[in-house]
Amino acid sequence: MRATVFTLFPELFPGPLGASVVGRGLSQDLWSLSCVNIRDFATDKHVTVDDAPFGGGPGMVMRPDVLHQALMATYGEKKPDALIYLSPSGKPFTQKRAKELAKAQNIGLLCGRFEGVDQRVLDAWDFEEISIGDYVLSGGELAAMVLLDACVRLVPGVLNSQESLEEESFSQGLLEYPHYTRPQQWQGREVPDVLLSGHHGKVRQWRTEQAIARTKVRRPDLWDAYADSGEDEKGL
Secondary structure: OEEEEEEOOHHHOOHHHHOHHHHHHHHOOOOEEEEEEHHHHOOOOOOOOEEOOOOOOOOOEEOHHHHHHHHHHHHOOOOOOEEEEEEEEEEEOOHHHHHHHHOOOEEEEEEOOOOOEOHHHHHHOOOEEEEOOOOOOOOOHHHHHHHHHHHHOOOOOOOOOHHHHHHOOOOOOOOOOOOOOOOOEEOOEEOOHHHHOOOHHHHHHHHHHHHHHHHHHHOHHHHHHHHHHOHHHHOO
């Protein structure tokens, strides 16, 4: 995967993407990251990338002409597999979409600032708008890092254990079951007996039950979708 981030703050990258398993994947060329400084494509002496919104209102809006030049210089007429604008107005980011993007060869991420981006450039380049949650950040850079981390860890070879990917939260439509490790007793709290039994079938059943119970309580929206899919009848 080749990821290109369009930003006014390229110095923020790779940031956390340069650490842990994702950073190791970057150093091993399992994926690549480059940043395009949008300000490099401003044409006036003040290096202006934004202007006041038509119709009035607070704040400033990122200019479509400057963004278009940055995109053209990077891609020309050949668009990447996915172009994503990180926006609180976008569709919620999901594990399903992360899996799809992890298979892409080339993706571009646009990090907005100020009040946002002129809609015309989003339409002209057919951007997919994605939100990482129902809240507002100062800019799209942190959201881009979240999205890339979720995708890159799914790229083959980045994680050592494929099994861990298959069992973690959202992979099966449920939240993940609770985990325990040594010491067996801690502050008067015991590890559930079934996890010490050595009976793999019973352990698997317990984990399924725990995942279902946790999802029902913490994320009833996920449980409803899981139940509607019929997966609850088949188990994990």
